[in-house]
Amino acid sequence: MEIKSYTTQAELLLRNYILADSSALYTSVIGSICACKMVYDLSQVISALYFKSYSRLSKSQKIEWNNRAISTFHAIFITTMSLYFVFWSDLYSDDRFATAITLRHSVLSTFALGVSFGYFLTDLGMILWCYPSLGGLEYVVHHLLSMVSLIYAMLTGEGQIYTYMVLISEATTPAINLRWYLDTAGMKKSRPYLINGIVMFFSWLVARILLFMYLFYHIWAHYDQVKQMQTSGLCLILVVPSVIAILNLVWFWKIFMGLKKTLAKRH
Template sequence: MMQGFKSSVMTIKSYKYQAEALVRDYLLADPFVPYTSVMSGIFMCKVVYDLTKLVSSFYFKGYDSLMKIQRMEWNNRGMSSAHAIFITIMSFYLLFFSDLFSDRLEGPVTFRSSNISTFSLGVSVGYFITDLAMIFWLFPSLGGMEYVVHHMLSTIAIVYAMLSGEGQLYTYMVLITETTTPEINLRWFLDTAGMKRSVAYLVNGIVMFITWLVARILLFVYLFHHIYLHYDQVLQMHIFGYVLTFLVPFVLFVMNTFWFGKILKGLKKTLSKRR
C-alpha cells in the first residue's frame, strides 16, 4: 500500500515537472508568447462559454426556457466575466505588487515588459477577438457600434503593447476597468432571471456605481496625471504608440463618462421606486 502511495506521488510530481517545463519552454518562451497567449485566450473563452452553458442549464431552471439569443448572451457574459476576473487580478499584481513598473527601477517605465505581462495581454487579445466575432455574428443583439468601437480600440492598443513592449503600464491601467464587468453582467443576469426588484439587484447597482466611479473615472484621471509626470518618457515611444497612449484612454474616458451618466440615472430610478 505504501509502495502504491509513493508511486502515485512520484507520478504527480512527474506531471507537475512536465507542466512546468511546458509553460517555461513554450507558453512563456520569448518567441512563442504572443501566439500561445492569444490562442490560450481564445481557448479559455470556448471552455468558459461551454461551462457557463452546462452549469446554468443544471442549476438555473429558467435557463432552458430562455430564447436562443438570450442563452447565447448569457453564456457570452459568463465568458466576459471570467476574462474580467483574470485580467483584473493580473493588472493589480503587475501594477501594485510586482516591481515591473516601479519608479525605483532605472530606465523609462514606458518600455518595461516581461513574459508574464506580455502573456496576460495576449490572453486579453484572444478574448477581445472572440467577443468581437460574436458581436459581429449576432449584431446588434450583443451590443451596437459603441461596443465595436470600444473592442476594436482596445484590441489595437493591447496588440501593440503586446508585440512592441511599449506602454504596457498604461495598457494595464486601462484594463483595470474590466473590474466593473462582473457587476454589469450580474445586473443583466438578475434582470433576465426576473429578480429586478430583489435586494441583490439593488446592492449590485450600488457596487457597480462605486466600482465604475473608481475604476473608469477616477483611475483615468490618475492615468492622465501619470502621463503628464512621465511625458518625457512617453515622447521616446514610437509615434504609433505615442498616439495610442493619448487617443485610446481619451476615447474610452468619454465613453465611460457617458455610460456612467446612464448608471447614475438607473440607480436613482431604482432607489426612487423603493421609497
C-alpha cells in the same frame, strides 16, 4: 515574498515551456480563444442543470447568458493581473529601473496581454455575429481600440503600464453581468438587484472614472519617458484612453440615472 516567488516560478514556466519558440508570442492568444470556448460550453451545461430560468430563455438570451460568463471569467483574470502589475510588481516601479517606465515589459506581462487580446477577439466576433443583440456600435469601437492597443503593447513591449491601467476597468464587468442575470431571472425588484446597482455605481466611479484621472496624471508626470515611445505608440497612449474615458462617462451617466430611478421607485 511568497507572491513574488510564485510569480517568478510562473514566469520561468512561461519562458521555458510555453514561450520557447518563435511563434510562442501567439500561444496566449490561441489558448485564450480556446478557454473562451470552454467557458461558453461549461456555462451552457452548468446553467441548464442549476438555473431553472435558463431553460425559459430565448436562443439569443442564452447566447448572451453564456457570453457574459466568458466576460466575467476574463474580467477576474485580467483585473487581478493588472492590479498586480500596476500597484504591486517591481516592473513599473519608479526607482527600480533605469529604463523608461513606458519601455518596460516582461514575459509574464506580455503573456497576460495576449490572453486579454484573445478574449476581445472572441467577444468582438460574437458581437458582430449576433449584432446588435450583444452590443451596439459603442461596444465595437471599444473592442477595436482595446485590440489595437493590446497588439501594439504585445509586439513592441511599449506602453504596457498604461494598457494595464486601462484594463483595470474590467473590474466593473462582473457587477454589470450580475445585473443582467438578475434582470433576466425576474429579480429586478429584489434587494440583491438594488445592492448590485449601488455596487456597480461605486465600482464604475473608482475603476472607470477616478482611475482614468490617475492614468492621465501619471502620463503627465512621466511625459519625459512617454516621449521616448514611437510616434504611433505615443498617439495610442494619448488617444485610446481619451476615447474610452468619454465612453465611460456616457455609460456612467446611464448607470447613475438608472440607479436614481430605482431608488426613487423604492422610496
